[in-house]
Amino acid sequence: MFDLVPDELQRSVIDSAREVAEATLKEGSAPWAPIADSGLLGLGVAEEAGGVGSGAAEEMLALVELGAALVDPTVLASMLAAHLLAAEPTLEATADLTLADVLGGSRRIALADPWHWGFDDRGFDGAATSYRVVLPLGGSAPELAVAVTPDGVALLRLDDVEVQRGFDRTAPVGRATGTLLGEPDRALLDRALLLRGALQVGLTRRVLEISREHATTRHQFGKPIGSFQAVKHHLAGIAVQLDASQALVAQAAVLVDADRSDPVVARSAAVVAGRCAVDSCRTAIQVHGGIGVTDESDLHVFLRRAHLWEQVLGSPDHHEEWVVRHVS
Structure with a gap:
């Protein structure tokens, strides 16, 4: 039997996330700064790796609060990138990206997924796929993205990002090609x-x-x-x-x-x-x-x-x- 009622620690996570959400909505504020300074990006990463050492439940509760404030969608990319780097430290050298940079919010990462998610013969081919990319709001064009694909989650080195006009003006989008760095993590x-x-x-x-x-x-x-x-x-x-x-x-x-x-x-x-x-x-x-x-x-x-x-x-x-x- 599972207990779906938040415990004391989880209530503190909810309170912290609400404070961050309110800070991102303040007029004239830099929306990413409260997220970067909060430590929420490392909620699900082990303490020995520099994170908070909580789990998916705590990440879920925090993102409910951030979702209510329509925060930058790439917060999800940073959380997932932290999991990838913590699970496979050799990715740091391959991607030229450190876990500390991600947890501290100093490196902005895009969120990507393949345009095609179907079940026909085309399937998913990481070497020949065009990606839809959600770009960080107000930041410079990133070189890396987290690609969520039918085969799993992986870091993606972006090439030829073509910024497009999306219907959500608070979330810039683009089309890009790229190279997956390592095998996708299916469990993630x-x-x-x-x-x-x-x-x-x-x-x-x-x-x-x-x-x-x-x-x-x-x-x-x-x-x-x-x-x-x-x-x-x-x-x-x-x-x-x-x-x-x-x-x-x-x-x-x-x-x-x-x-x-x-x-x-x-x-x-x-x-x-x-x-x-x-x-x-x-x-x-x-x-x-x-x-x-x-x-x-x-x-x-x-x-x-x-x-x-x-x-x-x-x-x-x-x-x-x-x-x-x-x-x-």
Whole structure:
């Protein structure tokens, strides 16, 4: 039996992550600086390697809080890079990147995945793949990325990065080719998917909070719109989806920490959390009415980020098909 209730240490991680999230939202601040100074990038790395010595559950809880603040998506790349370097120290020389640089946040790393995640004969070929790359916000173009592929997670030396116009203005994207540095770590793929799910859970939670606040302060016909049954149903639908995605992501994290990582659970969490984030943003826009589709509301920012996370690291459709094929 697993205990999914945060303990005292985990509550302290949540509090620290909330402080970091609030610091990234302050006007005029450098959004990456609070993350780099917090120590959160080394949460899952052993103490003897310079990290905090916690597990996937603590990383998950921290990223839920950071996801609610729409932090730079490359925070996930730095966390995964730390795991790769801690597991294979020889990568430091190959990549010209030290674990200390990653844990301290001084080296920015992009997040990459192959454009093609299908099951046909093309498959995944690390030597001939074009990558979609999420670039650090406000930083110089990085030379390295963490590539999350169908075969696992690996460091990627980037070549010919072509910056493109993405739909999420807070997350620059590009297309690039590159060279994988070493064999992909297949076991790290489950962790990558559940941590992405944590960011999506945080996004969904914040969207629900915004919608609930609007429903209690916006009045029509002399009543708050939250008193109307249709609006109640919308908010309840978001809450139910949030509970489901949060439970699956938490279960995947607990299984990783118990050395019982299950790719079916991790990919199921990726499916549910991904669809939940997008659906909740669309529903929240309906709750806000006409305001929801204007710049007066921030919901379009959350929807854009939800769509980005839905596609990066494999779409929900891909992971759902993988689960179906695996269990049938």
